[in-house]
Amino acid sequence: xxxxxxxxxxxxxxxxxxxxxxxxxxxxxxxxxxxxxxxxxxxxxxxxxxxxxxxxxxxxxxxxxxxxxxxxxxxxxxxxxxxxxxxxxxxxxxxxxxxxxxxxxxxxxxxxxxxxxxxxxxxxxxxxxxxxxxxxxxxxxxxxxxxxxxxxxxxxxxxxxxxxxxxxxxxxxxxxxxxxxxxxxxxxxxxxxxxxxxxxxxxxxxxxxxxxxxxxxxxxxxxxxxxxxxxxxxxxxxxxxxxxxxxxxxxxxxxxxxxxxxxxxxxxxxxxxxxxxxxxxxxxxxxxxxxxxxxxxxxxxxxxxxxxxxxxxxxxxxxxxxxxxxxxxxxxxxxxxxxxxxxxxxxxxxxxxxxxxxxxx
Amino acid sequence: xxxxxxxxxxxxxxxxxxxxxxxxxxxxxxxxxxxxxxxxxxxxxxxxxxxxxxxxxxxxxxxxxxxxxxxxxxxxxxxxxxxxxxxxxxxxxxxxxxxxxxxxxxxxxxxxxxxxxxxxxxxxxxxxxxxxxxxxxxxxxxxxxxxxxxxxxxxxxxxxxxxxxxxxxxxxxxxxxxxxxxxxxxxxxxxxxxxxxxxxxxxxxxxxxxxxxxxxxxxxxxxxxxxxxxxxxxxxxxxxxxxxxxxxxxxxxxxxxxxxxxxxxxxxxxxxxxxxxxxxxxxxxxxxxxxxxxxxxxxxxxxxxxxxxxxxxxxxxxxxxxxxxxxxxxxxxxxxxxxxxxxxxxxxxxxxxxxxxxxxxxxxxxxxxxxxxxxxxxxxxxxxxxxxxxxxxxxxxxxxxxxxxxxxxxxxxxxxxxxxxxxxxxxxxxxxxxxxxxxxxxxxxxxxxxxxxxxxxxxxxxxxxxxxxxxxxxxxxxxxxxxxxxxxxxxxxxxxxxxxxxxxxxxx
Numbered sequence: 001x002x003x004x005x006x007x008x009x010x011x012x013x014x015x016x017x018x019x020x021x022x023x024x025x026x027x028x029x030x031x032x033x034x035x036x037x038x039x040x041x042x043x044x045x046x047x048x049x050x051x052x053x054x055x056x057x058x059x060x061x062x063x064x065x066x067x068x069x070x071x072x073x074x075x076x077x078x079x080x081x082x083x084x085x086x087x088x089x090x091x092x093x094x095x096x097x098x099x100x101x102x103x104x105x106x107x108x109x110x111x112x113x114x115x116x117x118x119x120x121x122x123x124x125x126x127x128x129x130x131x132x133x134x135x136x137x138x139x140x141x142x143x144x145x146x147x148x149x150x151x152x153x154x155x156x157x158x159x160x161x162x163x164x165x166x167x168x169x170x171x172x173x174x175x176x177x178x179x180x181x182x183x184x185x186x187x188x189x190x191x192x193x194x195x196x197x198x199x200x201x202x203x204x205x206x207x208x209x210x211x212x213x214x215x216x217x218x219x220x221x222x223x224x225x226x227x228x229x230x231x232x233x234x235x236x237x238x239x240x241x242x243x244x245x246x247x248x249x250x251x252x253x254x255x256x257x258x259x260x261x262x263x264x265x266x267x268x269x270x271x272x273x274x275x276x277x278x279x280x281x282x283x284x285x286x287x288x289x290x291x292x293x294x295x296x297x298x299x300x301x302x303x304x305x306x307x308x309x310x311x312x313x314x315x316x317x318x319x320x321x322x323x324x325x326x327x328x329x330x331x332x333x334x335x336x337x338x339x340x341x342x343x344x345x346x347x348x349x350x351x352x353x354x355x356x357x358x359x360x361x
Numbered sequence: 362x363x364x365x366x367x368x369x370x371x372x373x374x375x376x377x378x379x380x381x382x383x384x385x386x387x388x389x390x391x392x393x394x395x396x397x398x399x400x401x402x403x404x405x406x407x408x409x410x411x412x413x414x415x416x417x418x419x420x421x422x423x424x425x426x427x428x429x430x431x432x433x434x435x436x437x438x439x440x441x442x443x444x445x446x447x448x449x450x451x452x453x454x455x456x457x458x459x460x461x462x463x464x465x466x467x468x469x470x471x472x473x474x475x476x477x478x479x480x481x482x483x484x485x486x487x488x489x490x491x492x493x494x495x496x497x498x499x500x501x502x503x504x505x506x507x508x509x510x511x512x513x514x515x516x517x518x519x520x521x522x523x524x525x526x527x528x529x530x531x532x533x534x535x536x537x538x539x540x541x542x543x544x545x546x547x548x549x550x551x552x553x554x555x556x557x558x559x560x561x562x563x564x565x566x567x568x569x570x571x572x573x574x575x576x577x578x579x580x581x582x583x584x585x586x587x588x589x590x591x592x593x594x595x596x597x598x599x600x601x602x603x604x605x606x607x608x609x610x611x612x613x614x615x616x617x618x619x620x621x622x623x624x625x626x627x628x629x630x631x632x633x634x635x636x637x638x639x640x641x642x643x644x645x646x647x648x649x650x651x652x653x654x655x656x657x658x659x660x661x662x663x664x665x666x667x668x669x670x671x672x673x674x675x676x677x678x679x680x681x682x683x684x685x686x687x688x689x690x691x692x693x694x695x696x697x698x699x700x701x702x703x704x705x706x707x708x709x710x711x712x713x714x715x716x717x718x719x720x721x722x723x724x725x726x727x728x729x730x731x732x733x734x735x736x737x738x739x740x741x742x743x744x745x746x747x748x749x750x751x752x753x754x755x756x757x758x759x760x761x762x763x764x765x766x767x768x769x770x771x772x773x774x775x776x777x778x779x780x781x782x783x784x785x786x787x788x789x790x791x792x793x794x795x796x797x798x799x800x801x802x803x804x805x806x807x808x809x810x811x812x813x814x815x816x817x818x819x820x821x822x823x824x825x826x827x828x829x830x831x832x833x834x835x836x837x838x839x840x841x842x843x844x845x846x847x848x849x850x851x852x853x854x855x856x857x858x859x860x861x862x863x864x865x866x867x868x869x
Contacts, residue, residue, distance in 0.1 A: 009759070236705035242716065
């Protein structure tokens, strides 16, 4: 008979090895899926994971895309990971991302067409504030009425999507082009444009912000009482209360940080790569960032690696749609499998399987 | 000499890294009351698990009635007349007594017959129990009776009892002992595991003492003093805590008509609790588990706030303050549950030193943690309180109960509190660590602090406490001086006799 045995200590080896193993398993299972769709599995996998960087033909286009796609993922995942460590589950980063983008764009459109160095910093603050505000709804409902933050934050994504559509069609619509939904293109408004800082690298202010967030998160989690309290609350909530940690305060802080970072990511996107408030502006970064956070083991540097990998699958997904005519949903299945395999593999971090002689307890 | 029922011959069992049982041999006679004594980790539970078929020995033989006996699983053991009552009950709250008994039987009879047999057995053995009651409504003592009756219905030849009295009031202990004596006189042998020495001396006629996996002695416990038995168990000479008598100091902690509605359906509400704790005093609060001990600790530690005037420290109302504000004012506490409440299991000792020491010891400046100082603090605790561990980087959950408890109590004492509140300070802790912890608490009191000890271990309270009160269903009896109290009086106080007020308060 097979018996499960809890390990005395979680295996350090598997903690590090599992994300890599999950990627390999995803490639295998994904290949099988592509084969079932009638595509060449090897070509598809190569297109998703290798060609965006190494291809001669379109590498020069897709390489800068890597940082553009990864920066929002990393920025959002850093905030989510802090909350996840404390067992506070913000699943609605997508909504905070949208509201942050709307706040940032709102500031820009309000100043249009005035020039001014102060406009972009104001947009940054507004974006962070928008995301923070949207995250405060589940935070306050949880602390006041003990609602479940997973449900509330998730459902608020759909509310945010409605608001986005309403804005794109109404208040923020470009008045100069009647009949078309969508706002002015912020890339054409110099004071508000989140431009590439170094040509052909994809580095924009969002990348810089992600880098700063990674360092801040690392310092906070290892050196600061707040990081200690976050870990304490996640691992042993009763010990946290004994240590004087107020659970309500922690909920507000964790949801606030992750909301603000998601809002920032949205703002950098709408003022740069995205360019305008459109109905289809949201592209799932807020959900994919959940995978990034887990794949990166909730560790700031792990999140950087995981963010780059998932960014790669975004680009590879677009390429495989164009070149192999794979359905767009295939890449979401792909990302989902990654999380699925990781969670399944993590089982062996804490447990081991043992073969036993036919014994019963 | 009686005829031998069970004989163990050179039984050994090794786990990776430890030799849990090393060449153990002893005999249990038919109808004998045999005690198995030893500290935590001495190998008692491994040994009984082998007898009950939960674990198989690596070496050695067992014989039952002269026949080789090697149970591969508990049902084999039960078929051979070996039954066991565990320390932790495996009962379903939502089912009634008869249904629970049926679930534990190999071939249960129809429920109506079973209910009748339960009533018969419970009358025969003086264990009052109504088979139709829901287990969820029963007290700990009654739940234990369910387990015992479940065993008795199988007509056992050997009944193994693992620390049966840890959850009972003195009166319930008496009932249990009467039953056990009756069983013994009818020819059922009893293997009785405990570390309560007085119990064993009054109940058992032979005792096997284990230390570090080896048998150190088999003796007649009635021929030895409790102290001699304890010294055999720990392998060293024990010194009882020293306590010079001192006059009462000024009032440090004042609790006034403290009431708290429990928001947990299984919790106990506190009802109008009042007491004073003086400088230099050790106040012991007794009570059977689940009578409000946990809740009392939570309101004193500050984890659960109360109206501010209900708790006063040096005349300052602090009922509304949280744990850290109380620590700063000199009120420290150590909850019962070491892993998960007093310490985070997955964190290192250094990280756990920060848990209550951060503010009170100034280990974090402007929110930034000084890990170097924190580690030194952890090292100090480890050294001063004799915590046996490779170092402060070890995870809390890797420590044995006694060592972690020394660390937790040490951490709170190192905060140099004026008042310390501890719940079950030596629960599940081996005898030498327990003596060490008690002495540390007494030292703190003789240095002028007020010490509040909440405990279910009466021997412990009688050993350390200057004054004494008992919790029963969330009410606290009046505080009485510990000197001159008899175990019977304490039992009555624990059972809820609140009219036992001291004479000077003018009781009716």
